[in-house]
Amino acid sequence: NAGVTQTPKFQVLKTGQSMTLQCAQDMNHNSMYWYRQDPGMGLRLIYYSASEGTTDKGEVPNGYNVSRLNKREFSLRLESAAPSQTSVYFCASSEAREAGANVLTFGAGSRLTVL
């Protein structure tokens, strides 16, 4: 019962460095998401993928790129990290249903610090 798995759990970067956050789900969900969470600001949608091969911007996409490698995996890349990207990042997945509850299942989170 892995659900949604994110790696790494913690990462410290220097300004200008690049890195990729990995996310994989084993629930056969079509929809996958990347959120960031900052104190007092709730969760903000960075990017979204409705299915393999498709991605769409969310509320705060600047400074990020994503890849939906296959149905299971959705990665988030920071090409040139900035201190403003210090945050906790959550990956989530959902089965898109026409009726009934659409539930987001979250990974455990990745805490990123940019110095």
Place this chain on the structure above:
Amino acid sequence: GQSLEQPSEVTAVEGAIVQINCTYQTSGFYGLSWYQQHDGGAPTFLSYNALDGLEETGRFSSFLSRSDSYGYLLLQELQMKDSASYFCAVRSNFNKFYFGSGTKLNVKP
């Protein structure tokens, strides 16, 4: 754009009832969800309302009024373990979910 408003903090005593309100403005609306998050943890799903009315799941209930763009989460028989942050989230076009800034619930003995 999307906008969700909820109170930043609520305090209640063990055994009491508490209501957390959420008002929203969104360009597309398919439903309102509620999530619970304990400190250091990931958000977990509590409830979802697609239609007007009350949904009950054990001690938790959620209400939606689409005409008022308003919903609330009702927690009954509060327990210490209910101390957490609670987020409302709108399901919008293309199955995107947008979250409020969260309400921190403090349950006191």
